[in-house]
Amino acid sequence: MGRTIAEKILSEHCQREVRAGEIVVCDLDFLMAQDGTAPLAISSFEKMGVQRVFDPQKMALVIDHNSPSPLESVSNLHALMRNFAADQGVFLYDVGEGICHQLVPERGHITCGDLVIGADSHTCTYGALNLFSTGVGSTDLAAAMMTGKLWFKVPESIRIILRGKLPPGVYAKDLILHLIGKFTADGATYRAVEFSGQLVADLSMEARFTIANMVVEMGAKxxxxxxxxxxxxxVTERCPRTPRVIxxxxxxxxxxxxxxxxxxxSPQVAKPHQVDRVVAVDEVAGVRIDQAVLGTCTNGRLEDLEVAAAILKGRKVYPEVRFIVVPASRYVLLEAISKGIIEILIKAGAVLVAPGCGPCVGTHAGIPSDGFPYRNGSARGLGYIL
Structure with a gap:
């Protein structure tokens, strides 16, 4: 019997043929942690008594979740990360550089066929590049920082074959929301979701990153x-290593x-308060909103900003709505400025936030008074994802 992409990548990284269900220890190509998870990883690493990271060229620390810092205590954690990066020689992306899941592929750290872990649930984003990437906890990351290896249970795979052509006004985010609604929030738990089909060739890389980013919302590994x-x-324009197509x-x-x-x-939306309560946007037409956010690791790329600018050109944001725009990286911001996109958005009334996570993390940069429960505001409001 043949093997899935997930089985092949994990086989390559443990130097033997493996199948779904097996427990394996694999060599890693790249590691990442952000400011919400790196401090515990660093602390755990130091408690192990290890002096050096296994390979500083295979690790990055990213300050993106609380960027710039909203609190003195957070500033101290950022200082810890900066000092560790300087001492160990690992890559550091500081305040304003962007969000981790944009920076790792954008800066050429990964390529096709790689095995990548990150101390963040949306590390699965990188799978758009035909690689296996997944989120882990800080202590698992600390062990990987020491050894360059990590244990995995080889996941079973779900194959999704995409066909047809997206109608005007319908985007990759609608597609993945539709799938999340079908599978539910735990319907693909610990599975690898493998995408193929005629539609893939029509999808931009930005669109593929959006889809891969959100598979975790249906439980996928x-x-x-x-x-x-x-x-x-x-990938070859960014990463100097030779891609290994799987x-x-x-x-x-x-x-x-x-x-x-x-x-x-049709355009889709996830209704409060679960990501799998997905319906056509028509079903919530007329709902009054107080704030809209465009950006972060799911929809902060140039393509997303271009769509918003095309809609808002010559128009104004409704006076009682706060429209917050968070570019995914400094590169994205600079390109959007050069294309006149940022000028259009600002003239329309948008509020531009420094590249990073922005209000998504729920600690700064646009916390609603009554927001998405347990996410970016109090527990008494309504949050829609579209």
Missing amino acids: AGIFEADERALQW APDPDAYYLQTMELDVTQL
């Missing part, structure tokens, strides 16, 4: 796209195969 010329061009075998076993024709898909 990883989201992996098959590679094509667009993906190879994107394709599934024709007779690979999948726990489930779903074919989705997006031709009739």
Whole structure:
């Protein structure tokens, strides 16, 4: 029997053929931690009595969740990260550089066929590049910082074959929200979701990152796209290492195969207070909003800002609505400035926040008075994801 993409990548990284369900220890290509998880990882690493990170060229620390710092206590954690990075020689992306899940691929740290971990649940984003990436806890990351290895249970895989053409006004975010609604928030728990099909060639890399980013919202361990010329061009322009394209075998076993024709898909929205309460936007038409946020690791790329600017050009944000825009990285911000996108958004009334997580983390940069429970505000409001 053949193997899935997930099985092949994990096999390559433990130097033997493995199958779903096996427990394996694998070599890692890259590690990442952000300011919400790095301090505990650093503390745990130091408690182990280890002097040096296994390979400083294979690790990055990113200050993005509370960036710039809103509190003295947070500033001290940022200082801890800066000092550790300087001492160990690992990559450090400081305040304003952007959000970790944009920076790791954008700055050329990863390529096709890699095995990547990050102390953040949305590390699965990188699977858009035909690699296996997943989120881990800070203590697991600390062990990996010491050894360059980590244990995995090889996941079963779900195959999603995408067909058709997205209608005007319908985007990758609508597609992944629709899938989350179908699978529910735990319907793909500890599975690798592998994407293929004719539609993939039509999806920009920004769109693929958005889809891979959100597979964790249905419980998935990883989201992996098959590679094509667009993906190879994107990654070779950024990463100096040779990509290792991984394709599934024709007779690979999948726990489930779903074919989705997006031709009739409409704009989607996840209603409060669960990400899998997904309906067509028409069902919530007329709901009054107080704040809208565009950005972060899911929708803060240039393509997203371009769509918003096209809608708002020559128009104004409604007077009683706060529209917060958070570019995913400094590179994205600079490109948006050069294209006149930021000027359009600012003239329309948008509030520009420094590249990073912005209000998503719920600690600064636009916390609602009554917001998304347990996320970015108090527990008494309503938050819609679209």
